[in-house]
Amino acid sequence: MAKTTKVSATHESSGLIVHISGLLPSLSPAEQRVARLVVADPADAARRTITDLATAAETSEATVIRFCRSVGMEGYPQLRIRLAAEAARRIEPPDARVVGGDIPPGADLAQIIATISFNDARAVEETAEQLDPAVCEQVVDAITAAGRVDVYGAAASGFVASDFQQKLHRIGRTAFYWPDIHMALTSAALLGKGDIAIGISHTGTTSDVIEVLQQARARGATTVALTNFPRSPITEVADFVLTTAARETTYRSGAMASRLAQLTVIDCLFVGVAARNRAKARRALEVTAEAVQPHRVTSARRSR
């Protein structure tokens, strides 16, 4: 499950600290002292010489070497570089307060930027990690085969829905987005077998979207839900469920990371669909790009 590359990466340069903590109880007392120092501050340990570390752990160099062997390293220099690598890999967020996601009252702009971008990037990465390619594949197949694609979403998710609709439209797929609940229901009622309805709701509790999906499903259309919560109500009316992994802080911050996560999923589906028929999608994109060409000014700067 997309983990092949990850596993090797893990093997290469992460997990040592975890590994050591796990081994800790089984080590001899003197080695434990060394281990505790290493776990407490890997980066610092990496900076020390073996003599230095031995002294700090109130033991001899020999014990440090033994410790290296105990945790599976060849020797001290090897341990050192592994520790340095691991310490570096722990991406420390720009600010401790940044992780939680809620912005402290006294925050300045630099801090706000750091917080938001950190959380946004995380949401994108984590969403991708937990996304099931097999489900995506099936959804892509369904979209590709569909006579018509309806995308639903309200408020912030509405923008995402409409973005997807526009993208599909640009590569020549028949897609609709209805900002109005009545029109959406009407449209859903006209769907049938072989059509597909995609409902987007961060919380998975937006009744309008659920209702529309239900309608679509009743008419025989394939239904897809895109939500952050895999056990939310919307998943009950969906044939396929795609989830985002945005740890949206409080509702107070409004939909931020969730949108980005949703858009990432949308992009994956879009590219998947486009890849199904490269030639056609490409041609369509070229034609549409040409169409807006007159609305672009040349980048040659005029004198002020």
Place this chain on the structure above:
Amino acid sequence: MAKTTKVSATHESSGLIVHISGLLPSLSPAEQRVARLVVADPADAARRTITDLATAAETSEATVIRFCRSVGMEGYPQLRIRLAAEAARRIEPPDARVVGGDIPPGADLAQIIATISFNDARAVEETAEQLDPAVCEQVVDAITAAGRVDVYGAAASGFVASDFQQKLHRIGRTAFYWPDIHMALTSAALLGKGDIAIGISHTGTTSDVIEVLQQARARGATTVALTNFPRSPITEVADFVLTTAARETTYRSGAMASRLAQLTVIDCLFVGVAARNRAKARRALEVTAEAVQPHRVTSARRSR
């Protein structure tokens, strides 16, 4: 200039490779051979002993030491652990082909997901890194003080514009978004001193948006451009320029990373504005959240 945190981070554990490449031409021939090996594969270099590396570079250990000093390191062990740290820090993309950003013809869904999320996350992070908090601050000030906020954007940037408009509206600021160019021009003509117009264009060449900003500026409004290209035409009609850092591959892939980067900037501005008047913004968000409450179903699952 946003660099305070960055500088220290750079100082600590990144940029060495870049630093070395920069220094490369100024090094002596033998040192250059060493440098090239190091830059080509830092992780590998970190694994070698000084003798090993010297041999590989067809030189003596002494030269390697000189090289260490030349790049500002104390000695070889120090260089080693720094290299190990840096190599680890470079988040290696799931697949080499993933970096470019264009999806290879035979790609499967897992690969598409990896590629897109990688590029999206990068765009977000890099945008944040190069964003100037000082300029953001001024824009936030302008929005806070503005009597009216107009946000313009076409196609994909239109969604972003409309998202921003909706967000500002939710916290009680008077904001507009016009999907129609005529209405946008009309609206811009009615702006005046103390109002603010924000134009979003990834390429910075969308004539409609430029035109509207120009109009707004002529009427005395403050103008802000959000674009990926700091020297594009749109920047000429803007008092403040905010840039994204999305290396959007080809037009073929459609706007993907660029939107996310734009949204990140928007979120920063939004939070900045909201933070100016926490109490009011919070109250407004609560009220609006309550308003849609009847449209949420409880998460209690009914039996199927």
Place this chain on the structure above:
DNA sequence: GGCATTCTGAAAGTAAGTTTCATCCGTGGC
């Protein structure tokens, strides 16, 4: 062509890491 300067590696020297081994200490058997 001579001189200064920089570059370079051999060799010597120093520090770091590794192995060996004697000692210590606790455990269990008698």
Place this chain on the structure above:
DNA sequence: GCCACGGATGAAACTTACTTTCAGAATGCC
């Protein structure tokens, strides 16, 4: 209570890695 045993430990010997010194080679400048 004594002794044998085995693991844990550090001192010391040893090896390897790293650093410095220095003299010769190469380069460039009068």
